[in-house]
Amino acid sequence: xxxxxxxxxGAARFLEGLVQVIPQKDLTVIGNVGDDTEVCGLHVSPDLxxxxxxxxxxxxxxxxxxxxxxxxxxxxxxxxxxxxxxxNLGDKDLATHIYRTQQLRKGLCxxxxxxxxxxxxxxxxxxxxxxxxxxxxHIVTSGRKIHFQEYxxxxxxxxxxxxxxxxxxxxxxxxxxxxxxxxxxxxIIICPSNPIxxxxxxxxxxxxxxxxxxxxxxxxxxxxxxxxxxxKGPADKLMKxxxxxxxxxxxxxxxRDFLDTLVLDQVDRNLAKNIESLGMKAVxxxxxxxxxxxxxxxxxxxxxxxx
Amino acid sequence: xxxxxxxxxGAARFLEGLVQVIPQKDLTVIGNVGDDTEVCGLHVSPDLxxxxxxxxxxxxxxxxxxxxxxxxxxxxxxxxxxxxxxxNLGDKDLATHIYRTQQLRKGLCxxxxxxxxxxxxxxxxxxxxxxxxxxxxHIVTSGRKIHFQEYxxxxxxxxxxxxxxxxxxxxxxxxxxxxxxxxxxxxIIICPSNPIxxxxxxxxxxxxxxxxxxxxxxxxxxxxxxxxxxxKGPADKLMKxxxxxxxxxxxxxxxRDFLDTLVLDQVDRNLAKNIESLGMKAVxxxxxxxxxxxxxxxxxxxxxxxx
Numbered sequence: 001x002x003x004x005x006x007x008x009x010g011a012a013r014f015l016e017g018l019v020q021v022i023p024q025k026d027l028t029v030i031g032n033v034g035d036d037t038e039v040c041g042l043h044v045s046p047d048l049x050x051x052x053x054x055x056x057x058x059x060x061x062x063x064x065x066x067x068x069x070x071x072x073x074x075x076x077x078x079x080x081x082x083x084x085x086x087x088n089l090g091d092k093d094l095a096t097h098i099y100r101t102q103q104l105r106k107g108l109c110x111x112x113x114x115x116x117x118x119x120x121x122x123x124x125x126x127x128x129x130x131x132x133x134x135x136x137x138h139i140v141t142s143g144r145k146i147h148f149q150e151y152x153x154x155x156x157x158x159x160x161x162x163x164x165x166x167x168x169x170x171x172x173x174x175x176x177x178x179x180x181x182x183x184x185x186x187x188i189i190i191c192p193s194n195p196i197x198x199x200x201x202x203x204x205x206x207x208x209x210x211x212x213x214x215x216x217x218x219x220x221x222x223x224x225x226x227x228x229x230x231x232k233g234p235a236d237k238l239m240k241x242x243x244x245x246x247x248x249x250x251x252x253x254x255x256r257d258f259l260d261t262l263v264l265d266q267v268d269r270n271l272a273k274n275i276e277s278l279g280m281k282a283v284x285x286x287x288x289x290x291x292x293x294x295x296x297x298x299x300x301x302x303x304x305x306x307x
Numbered sequence: 308x309x310x311x312x313x314x315x316x317g318a319a320r321f322l323e324g325l326v327q328v329i330p331q332k333d334l335t336v337i338g339n340v341g342d343d344t345e346v347c348g349l350h351v352s353p354d355l356x357x358x359x360x361x362x363x364x365x366x367x368x369x370x371x372x373x374x375x376x377x378x379x380x381x382x383x384x385x386x387x388x389x390x391x392x393x394x395n396l397g398d399k400d401l402a403t404h405i406y407r408t409q410q411l412r413k414g415l416c417x418x419x420x421x422x423x424x425x426x427x428x429x430x431x432x433x434x435x436x437x438x439x440x441x442x443x444x445h446i447v448t449s450g451r452k453i454h455f456q457e458y459x460x461x462x463x464x465x466x467x468x469x470x471x472x473x474x475x476x477x478x479x480x481x482x483x484x485x486x487x488x489x490x491x492x493x494x495i496i497i498c499p500s501n502p503i504x505x506x507x508x509x510x511x512x513x514x515x516x517x518x519x520x521x522x523x524x525x526x527x528x529x530x531x532x533x534x535x536x537x538x539k540g541p542a543d544k545l546m547k548x549x550x551x552x553x554x555x556x557x558x559x560x561x562x563r564d565f566l567d568t569l570v571l572d573q574v575d576r577n578l579a580k581n582i583e584s585l586g587m588k589a590v591x592x593x594x595x596x597x598x599x600x601x602x603x604x605x606x607x608x609x610x611x612x613x614x
Binding site: 040041042067070071073074075076077078080081082083091092093094095096098099101102105117120 | 347348349374377378380381382383384385387388389390398399400401402403405406408409412424427
């Protein structure tokens with residue numbers, strides 16, 4: 001069993017390759033829920049959906065989130081009721097949120113509902129939200145605390161980030177199966193996701209970091225920072241804001257206490273030595289995932305490191 | 308102030324004419340909520356929506372419910388999550404249900420949310436759900452109790468009706484403003500709606516029938532039964548099932564204890580004498596509403612009787 005810690009778009013792209021290399025049923029993905037929020041009274045789980053939609057082959061390939069060929073008829077009508085509509089709700093996508101919300105209101109927990117959604121999408125991987133408890137990532141900017149989605153989607157990551165707050169992180173317990181999957185894994189992958197908010201939020205759940213530090217299985221991460229920049233999302237800005245070096249070394253430092261191997265892009269090969277001096281192996285590879293063949297090649301390199 | 312007791316499509320068509328005869332702000336509509344139900348976890352109020360959409364000019368003119376030119380993209384995706392989809396949820400229409408559900412969950416009552424929806428639709432009438440409490444119309448068929456919408460929409464009124472049950476009718480209180488509007492009205496109209504389930508459900512709320520019996524204002528009903536049949540809906544079947552004569556006389560009997568005037572269709576003019584022998588005035592008129600001019604003509608006749 002392979003375990004992957006995952007954020008959104010970057011992780012999903014990597015996982016697309018991974019499921020070509022190992023069988024779906026051998027993969028457990030631990031997903032970030034810090035980005036979860038309520039939109040129009042509906043519970044949305046952006047990162048879980050991105051992963052499910054991508055692996056089900058229905059994701060919008062250009063945006064990397066949402067469903068391919070979706071329409072936005074309901075959203076335009078929601079606008080008439082005074083809703084802000086910066087968080088896009090496609091008509092097809094909306095069905096997932098309506099379903100999830102109803103199941104949660106019936107008393108199911110997020111991990112149960114997520115399992116049902118995966119079943120409906122005919123996926124055979126296990127996708128575990130890191131916690132079933134209340135947990136949200138917020139950004140403090142100009143003294144105001146806003147939800148990460150507002151910072152990311154509404155404000156397009158423009159505000160200066162003073163602080164990142166993980167609401168509920170002290171009380172949140174890992175969802176059922178999360179700790180055991182880490183303890184019993186034959187290998188653990190940290191996907192090329194934002195190390196501060198996506199993977200960072202997962203690591204904020206008490207016991208997760210401890211489980212990673214004590215597991216016997218190898219842990220391999222793929223750096224999401226290439227040539228000092230992120231491929232997608234605000235990881236670079238957030239790393240800078242909290243005073244972390246914006247390169248693969250910065251990533252290595254964040255994961256230092258549990259990481260065995262960091263896969264970094266070939267443009268950053270000059271950083272390999274410094275990374276290895278932190279007490280981990282550095283593997284230089286092509287990490288830019290444009291086509292499926294890129295994704296599979298990268299997944300193969302990572303899986304090889306787990307052995 | 309004119310008060311109208313209303314069901315769905317028949318009432319909405321009549322009210323379209325009425326608002327051409329009296330100013331919107333002088334009209335209070337008391338709407339049926341017995342048809343309300345949860346669909347995919349969303350609170351739907353079919354009769355309230357039909358009235359609001361019709362008066363806002365956005366109703367689907369062929370069906371008489373739902374929104375014109377609506378699409379059904381979300382519904383097709385909901386089907387993939389295992390939902391039955393006999394209750395149509397258009398993408399535009401869905402926005403109303405999402406909004407209503409969220410506002411109700413925030414703690415507002417149905418009459419407050421309905422007022423907000425009307426404001427958004429720029430309507431100036433007052434539309435009061437007869438009650439803000441739990442109240443649902445059920446049909447007993449073959450010993451099984453099903454929601455009225457299931458009988459009407461899913462089963463297309465095919466099952467034999469053994470009994471009609473108004474769930475919650477004993478505890479439900481009239482919504483704020485309902486009793487006072489009846490007591491202070493300058494005239495009360497019973498729209499051409501189903502006397503058993505639509506108007507019947509309204510009359511089941513304790514105190515409503517008493518308020519109608521004691522109000523000083525005139526009460527005029529339009530018979531929804533023309534030539535022994537309903538124009539729309541299962542009123543004829545339901546009247547038969549509870550042993551009421553399926554014609555304007557049957558309608559007159561149901562409203563007998565408070566009605567001043569019954570407007571019946573010209574094809575039923577031979578029933579006028581029998582109706583008057585029940586102690587009310589019978590007015591023969593064209594009650595079939597095909598075009599707006601038909602609706603206005605009928606509304607004028609009704610309003611004249613209120614004076």
